[in-house]
Amino acid sequence: AQSVTQPDIxxxxxxxxxxxxxxxxxxxxxxxxxxxxxxxxxGLQLLLKYFSGDTLVQGIKGxxxxxxxSQSSFNLRKPSVHWSxxxxxxxxxxxxxxxxxxxxPGTRLSVLP
Amino acid sequence: DTGVSQNxxxxxxxxxxNVTFRCDPISEHNRLYWYRQTLGQGPEFLTxxxxxxxxxxxxxxxxxxxxxxxxxxxxxxxxxxxEQGDSAMYLCASSSMxxxxxxxxPGTRLLVL
Numbered sequence: 001a002q003s004v005t006q007p008d009i010x011x012x013x014x015x016x017x018x019x020x021x022x023x024x025x026x027x028x029x030x031x032x033x034x035x036x037x038x039x040x041x042x043g044l045q046l047l048l049k050y051f052s053g054d055t056l057v058q059g060i061k062g063x064x065x066x067x068x069x070s071q072s073s074f075n076l077r078k079p080s081v082h083w084s085x086x087x088x089x090x091x092x093x094x095x096x097x098x099x100x101x102x103x104x105p106g107t108r109l110s111v112l113p
Numbered sequence: 114d115t116g117v118s119q120n121x122x123x124x125x126x127x128x129x130x131n132v133t134f135r136c137d138p139i140s141e142h143n144r145l146y147w148y149r150q151t152l153g154q155g156p157e158f159l160t161x162x163x164x165x166x167x168x169x170x171x172x173x174x175x176x177x178x179x180x181x182x183x184x185x186x187x188x189x190x191x192x193x194x195x196e197q198g199d200s201a202m203y204l205c206a207s208s209s210m211x212x213x214x215x216x217x218x219p220g221t222r223l224l225v226l
Contacts, residue, residue: 032213044217090124
């Protein structure tokens with residue numbers, strides 16, 4: 001069965017600092033991997049996705065993520081955080097044949113001025 | 114493309130009452146998903162439709178829950194005899210055939226008193 005872990009429940013960074021959010025997945029085959037962002041009381045917005053090919057993927061709002069098969073990881077990065085990036089970030093894995101996503105528990109990002 | 118819409122956005126009900134939520138997917142998306150998200154957690158899969166056929170149901174979907182997508186367009190999720198444990202955000206997502214990316218609506222927040 002698929003599973004996703006996000007080891008950091010809450011991260012605080014200063015505005016302008018770099019950011020890395022960790023995601024580890026468990027799945028027997030090649031996964032489809034996603035990062036979503038959720039502002040309080042809102043739905044989920046897709047940041048980026050990995051299906052195949054180049055293991056470094058670019059997303060919206062200056063985010064990128066790198067797929068590392070050997071580490072079963074798909075970490076999200078941003079070189080310079082903005083105050084508007086404060087939100088909850090979810091990593092998700094989709095199976096090749098199943099249709100449902102499995103989400104991690106999320107990482108809450110706070111940004112200091 | 115108007116995105117996924119959900120109504121109502123908020124619902125407060127008393128324990129034992131029935132509630133129904135509606136989801137309108139992105140037009141021409143033939144796949145529709147329901148998830149439940151409790152406070153501080155990632156979304157959990159409930160059920161999935163391809164056109165009007167309900168193809169997968171989670172064990173989380175108890176007998177009190179029923180979902181329909183009668184004409185392969187909008188979907189409804191009904192909870193009968195609500196319990197306080199049903200309080201959560203109910204999220205709907207849609208995707209097109211051959212594209213694994215799911216696009217989420219703003220959610221319906223349910224509070225059972």
